[in-house]
Amino acid sequence: MSSRTSPISQPITIRRAVARDAKRLTRLVRGSGAYEGKYAAAVAGYRVGPDYIEAHRAFVAVGADEHGGRVLGFYSLVLVPPELDLLFVADEAQGRGIGRLLVAHMQSEARAAGIDRVKVVSRLPAEDFYHRVGAVRTGTALANPPAVPWDRPEFEFRIPSE
Numbered sequence: 001m002s003s004r005t006s007p008i009s010q011p012i013t014i015r016r017a018v019a020r021d022a023k024r025l026t027r028l029v030r031g032s033g034a035y036e037g038k039y040a041a042a043v044a045g046y047r048v049g050p051d052y053i054e055a056h057r058a059f060v061a062v063g064a065d066e067h068g069g070r071v072l073g074f075y076s077l078v079l080v081p082p083e084l085d086l087l088f089v090a091d092e093a094q095g096r097g098i099g100r101l102l103v104a105h106m107q108s109e110a111r112a113a114g115i116d117r118v119k120v121v122s123r124l125p126a127e128d129f130y131h132r133v134g135a136v137r138t139g140t141a142l143a144n145p146p147a148v149p150w151d152r153p154e155f156e157f158r159i160p161s162e
Contacts (some may be wrong), residue, residue, distance in 0.1 A: 003127075005030075006054065006058075008072040009065060011063070011064045012061050012062070012063055012072065012101060013062045013069070013102070014059050014060070014061050014062075014101065014102065014105045015059065015060060015062060016057075016059055016060075017053045017058035017059060017060050017065050017074060017076075018053065019050035019053055019054065021053065021058075021060055021067075021071065021074075022047075022048055022049050022050045022053060022076075022128045023059075024071045025048040025053075025060070025071065025074055025088075026046070026047050026048045026049075027050060028071060028074065028088050028090055029046050029086070029088055030043050030044070030046060031091070032088055032091065033090075033091040034091075034123070034126070035123075038150070039123060039125075041146075041149075042123075042147070042148060045157070048076075048086070052076070053089065056076045056077065056078050056079075056085065057076065057077040057079065057109055057113075058074060058075070058076040058077075058079075058086075059074060059075055059076075059077075059102070059105060059106075059109070060073070060074040061073040061074065061089075061098050061101060061102055063093070064117045071090070072089065072090050072093040072096075072098050073087075073088055073089035073090060073093060073098045073099065073102055074086065074087075074088055074102070075087040075088075075103075075106050077106050077109055077110060079113055079115065079116070082110060082115045082117060082118045082119060083117065083118060083120065083121075084103075084106055084118050084119070084120045084157070086109050087099065087102060087103070087106075087120075088104075089102070091116070092113065097128060099133070100132075100133055103133045103134075103157075106118070107157060107159055110157070110159045111142070111159050111160075111161065111162065114158055116158065116161070117156050117158055117159060118156065118159060118161050119138075119154065119155070119156055120135055120154070120155040120156070120157065121141045121152050121154050121155075122152055122153050122154075123152055123153075124150070124152070124153060125149075130153075130155045134157060135155035135156060135157050136155060136156050136157075136158065137154070137155055138154050138155060138156045139152055139153075139154040140152065140153060140154060141154050
């Protein structure tokens with residue numbers, strides 16, 4: 001677990017997700033403004049269940065508040081094959097550096113697991129974000145209708161050993 005301060009000086013803690021986070025993570029995915037319009041179908045029935053949290057390295061960014069912490073974002077790292085499967089930041093927390101904190105944490109987890117590369121299949125509007133946090137575009141994942149009716153950029157994080 002690590003504790004960092006965002007640009008607005010709100011304490012942010014990144015901790016391992018637990019089963020009781022499942023409903024909050026599902027709401028974050030389904031309610032994401034990043035998946036409005038033509039992208040809405042991709043998350044309409046999506047569920048982050050306790051079984052998913054148990055099977056993967058899922059971590060949440062929690063902000064301190066009067067309720068003991070609010071989930072501001074999360075990611076999930078799949079180890080085999082190495083892939084950043086999910087990365088979401090709550091709409092109201094966008095632009096505060098939380099996505100960057102989650103990516104740095106993911107890279108640290110990958111390094112600790114002995115992984116030197118992590119794949120990401122994104123959606124086109126997130127391409128700039130992944131470039132800014134150090135991912136390299138490696139190709140295009142072709143559409144897979146009806147679930148995903150559009151091509152998606154593929155990226156890779158190269159994880160240097162320390």
